Amino acid sequence: MSLQKAAEALKKFVSIVDQRGFTMHEVLFSVFMIVTVLLALAGMTTTLIHQNSMNDFTDTAVDLAQDKIEELKNALSTSATLVDANTSNNSDLESTSNFDYRETNINGLGQAGGIYTRTWNIADNNPKSGMKAVAVIVTWNDRTGSHRVSFRTIL
Numbered sequence: 001m002s003l004q005k006a007a008e009a010l011k012k013f014v015s016i017v018d019q020r021g022f023t024m025h026e027v028l029f030s031v032f033m034i035v036t037v038l039l040a041l042a043g044m045t046t047t048l049i050h051q052n053s054m055n056d057f058t059d060t061a062v063d064l065a066q067d068k069i070e071e072l073k074n075a076l077s078t079s080a081t082l083v084d085a086n087t088s089n090n091s092d093l094e095s096t097s098n099f100d101y102r103e104t105n106i107n108g109l110g111q112a113g114g115i116y117t118r119t120w121n122i123a124d125n126n127p128k129s130g131m132k133a134v135a136v137i138v139t140w141n142d143r144t145g146s147h148r149v150s151f152r153t154i155l
């Protein structure tokens with residue numbers, strides 16, 4: 001088949017398709033399929049945005065807890081920040097209601113104006129004499145509920 005004949009055949013085919021067009025059923029089905037795919041993509045996008053937001057909150061909370069642990073590790077053993085200020089919580093260092101120290105409404109930098117609460121509890125002579133068990137708990141609320149991260153260390 002020469003190139004000219006192929007071009008003529010293609011023109012004829014296009015002409016037939018142009019004259020026939022699409023039926024209403026074909027158009028409606030196509031629109032339905034496009035809308036279905038777009039709605040599915042929109043739902044997945046919303047889920048991804050929520051998950052990404054949640055990950056950001058958790059990352060910030062972990063940073064806040066690690067910052068406090070580093071601060072306490074770098075403090076001298078005689079520092080006021082390492083005093084076991086509340087001995088009644090020493091058997092439950094994960095408690096956020098019966099605490100040694102607390103900072104409320106802090107942001108990711110530990111400054112006022114955020115959604116996080118950072119609590120840290122200290123138990124003297126735990127697990128051995130002269131040691132301090134420390135728990136740092138960061139909590140926050142967002143539209144999905146209440147969340148917390150906690151870390152423990154021994155100084």
Ligand SMILES: [Ca+2]
Pocket residue numbers: 084085086087088089090100121122123124
């Ligand atoms: Ca304590």
